Amino acid sequence: MPSPLGDKIRMLRKQKKLSLDQLAERTDSSKSYIWELENKDDPKPSAEKIGKIAAVLEVTAEFLLTEATTTPDEAVVDEAFFRKYKTMSEPDKKKIRKILDAWDDE
Amino acid sequence: MPSPLGDKIRMLRKQKKLSLDQLAERTDSSKSYIWELENKDDPKPSAEKIGKIAAVLEVTAEFLLTEATTTPDEAVVDEAFFRKYKTMSEPDKKKIRKILDAWDDE
DNA sequence: TGATGTCGTTCGGTATGCCGAACAAATTCG
DNA sequence: CGAATTTGTTCGGCATACCGAACGACATCA
Numbered sequence: 001m002p003s004p005l006g007d008k009i010r011m012l013r014k015q016k017k018l019s020l021d022q023l024a025e026r027t028d029s030s031k032s033y034i035w036e037l038e039n040k041d042d043p044k045p046s047a048e049k050i051g052k053i054a055a056v057l058e059v060t061a062e063f064l065l066t067e068a069t070t071t072p073d074e075a076v077v078d079e080a081f082f083r084k085y086k087t088m089s090e091p092d093k094k095k096i097r098k099i100l101d102a103w104d105d106e
Numbered sequence: 107m108p109s110p111l112g113d114k115i116r117m118l119r120k121q122k123k124l125s126l127d128q129l130a131e132r133t134d135s136s137k138s139y140i141w142e143l144e145n146k147d148d149p150k151p152s153a154e155k156i157g158k159i160a161a162v163l164e165v166t167a168e169f170l171l172t173e174a175t176t177t178p179d180e181a182v183v184d185e186a187f188f189r190k191y192k193t194m195s196e197p198d199k200k201k202i203r204k205i206l207d208a209w210d211d212e
Numbered sequence: 213t214g215a216t217g218t219c220g221t222t223c224g225g226t227a228t229g230c231c232g233a234a235c236a237a238a239t240t241c242g
Numbered sequence: 243c244g245a246a247t248t249t250g251t252t253c254g255g256c257a258t259a260c261c262g263a264a265c266g267a268c269a270t271c272a
Contacts, residue, residue, distance in 0.1 A: 046152055047171055048150055048171075051168075061168070062167070077203075081203050088209070090180065092209065097183075
């Protein structure tokens with residue numbers, strides 16, 4: 001019954017050898033709530049909590065929240081793409097963004 | 107009485123010429139709630155809502171939550187773009203890459 | 213053995229995130 | 243101008259995020 005978010009939190013917490021109490025303390029939460037995040041069905045924490053938890057666990061909030069749907073080697077290609085994008089001029093980048101923006105308007 | 111978060115949302119929303127209703131629709135929210143985020147004292151939205159709002163406004167969630175200024179700098183916009191790109195299907199991503207590859211041999 | 217401590221689990225209550233619907237203001241258009 | 247439409251605002255209420263406190267499970271150590 002746990003969620004991907006819960007699994008990630010538990011895994012990272014144990015990796016850092018923290019108890020529920022310790023993680024709770026460092027994230028201004030209660031341990032019962034950390035437990036809920038790890039074990040309940042579909043937790044919907046606030047941005048604030050996720051931010052603090054991510055900081056303590058030394059990952060990005062994005063990592064905790066997204067489903068990691070790409071394979072590692074896809075990720076490499078994506079990173080390369082992003083690097084190239086960043087070398088472009090601002091007006092050109094804007095054009096690319098526009099293209100992406102309009103992508104799924106039927 | 108508005109918060110920094112509220113100011114940023116309002117600013118970016120107007121910049122994109124969206125009404126409360128339109129932004130609400132695109133973020134699976136109600137317009138009354140978007141209004142609350144913009145105008146209430148100390149809003150504490152869920153990570154889910156902030157993620158969706160950030161995506162539509164084309165900034166990062168961290169920018170909305172932590173940054174002091176109301177206007178995102180280039181890096182924030184780039185990062186938001188990259189996140190949006192990563193949500194696309196692999197074939198679609200490939201097309202975008204092709205476009206970028208063909209960019210500078212005019 | 214049983215006292216002490218640490219860890220995870222459960223649960224009742226409170227605050228508030230978030231909603232829909234009604235209302236007010238502004239804007240468009242005849 | 244007035245009617246229609248679009249925008250922003252207010253408000254009552256449901257659902258749930260988040261809490262503290264009590265509980266059981268397990269290890270440690272006298």
